[in-house]
Amino acid sequence: MKKLAPLTTAILAAALAGCAATPRAYNPEESRALNLARAGGIYDMDLRDSGDGTRSYSKGMLVALLDLASLATSFDAPLRHLSGSQTLLFNATDIMMTPDNPSARPSLMGWMPASLATSEAQAYEHYVDLVDQAIRLAANDMTLSATKLSNVKTPEIDGHPLMLWSIESTEHGCGAGQCVVAYNIKTPNLWKSPAYVEGAEPESYNIAANHPENYSRLVFRQSGEQLSFPVDEFYRTVSGALPSWMVVYFPPGTIIQDGEPLPYPVLYEQGQRLMFKEPDHE
DSSP: OOOOOHHHHHHHHHHHHHHHHSOOOOOTTSOHHHHHHHHTTOOOTTBOOBSSSTTOBTTTTOGGGGSHHHHHHHHSGGGTTOOTHHHHTTSSGGGGOOOSSGGGSOEEEEEEEGGGOSSHHHHHHHHHHHHHHHHHHHHHHTTOEEEEEOSOOOOEETTEEOEEEEEEBTTTTBOTTTEEEEEEOOOOEEEEOOTTSTTOOSEEEEEOSOSSSOOOEEEEEEOSSOOOSOHHHHHHHHHHHSOTTEEEEEOTTOOEETTEEOSSOEEEETTEEEEOBOGGGO
């Protein structure tokens, strides 16, 4: 993984140092999507607002920069101890992607109210339960067969295993081993919550996106030539089943809609897909 330029590193360090003491204030000159992304640790300037939301990534139209081929060498190593049928679940290796900029990778961010847990370990388990429940509810709503895989050895991230769900649907081209949901939860940190996060308390167990490797993610992947699964609908449904204080960010090229990748970034909050649009255009 390449190193950040000194100036970029300094900017990120200053931003993170500032957010460590107090939560980020809402910037009315930015979209809600961008405010939530910044609060969740996505500080790099590749991500920004644009008039219609389709030009909100500095490399946005160069989707090849974010495709599997360019990323594979940086993150497929942790998957090499999988074998046989297990490997089929990881045929799209960007599940483990770790590019330098947080805006270039899918991230799950959250501000669990501190009253819901008495420790980081308990908060972690609660996050896992919430994501599992959301996947079950989404599968039920979309008439999918969903099975959490408990007998598959997976890589660990921040000391916690990557979780796998197998999704089957004849209608959407998901045969056995063809569709998978992978997610992980980093160790939550006790922190303060931004006031504009719905349902949050002043203090929270936060999972943020700023760490180079130890960040949380939730990714759906389908194998085969026909990518017919309604990925956007699935993410919307999962998001709607998550607590209001959890959001999911996706960079350009990672949301498949009508068989084609969206060339711009989006953020899901409470079942809504938000675009990074300048406030005057929202």
